[in-house]
Amino acid sequence: MVEAVRLHQATSLQRARVRLGAAAAATRRGASRFRRELRAFRRTRPFWGGLWLALAGIEIVYWTQNPIALVVGGGWGRSAGYVIGGGLVLLGVAAWFTPLYRALFGILGFLLGLGAFVGANLGGFLLGSVLAILGGSMVWGWGEKQPRRPRRGRRAAGS
Incomplete structure (x- = not known):
């Protein structure tokens, strides 16, 4: 029973990490795009x-x-x-x-x-x-x- 709870907690943690990783990647892509557009704005x-x-x-x-x-x-x-x-x-x-x-x-x-x-x-x-x-x-x-x-x-x- 205890191992089943630990396994459930571990999978929940892994799912949360995957979700956070995807959100962080999207944030990085958005920040990267913002920086590219700001650079283009500054140069013109x-x-x-x-x-x-x-x-x-x-x-x-x-x-x-x-x-x-x-x-x-x-x-x-x-x-x-x-x-x-x-x-x-x-x-x-x-x-x-x-x-x-x-x-x-x-x-x-x-x-x-x-x-x-x-x-x-x-x-x-x-x-x-x-x-x-x-x-x-x-x-x-x-x-x-x-x-x-x-x-x-x-x-x-x-x-």
Whole structure:
């Protein structure tokens, strides 16, 4: 009787392992597919420049919302932080989905980064401005990768 219970438990365990193994394999396949699609997306878009622009905008808005003790100026500076930060996030996302206008988005992101230094708490205490300038430059300078030519085979000796 005890052996029959152990055998039943063992088969239940084996069935559970098989089910978990199948689920893990499906998860790995899904993750692998997601990584392939993300890689393809990154290679056909100014991904990193857009990411830096969006992070710069988030950082500038974050420092705009902080208590008065940390804020350098109030009034227009607070509104400018929201306008410039939101604009940077918008430019970063727009660069991802419309890479045709990358030059315009890159230059506008660069200029908003410079404007954030003056208008929005030193550009999020310098970090936001630096990220915006970096991201704008990367978006503006991005070029779609050209497919590589296949390598020619080595020539045989003496030909």
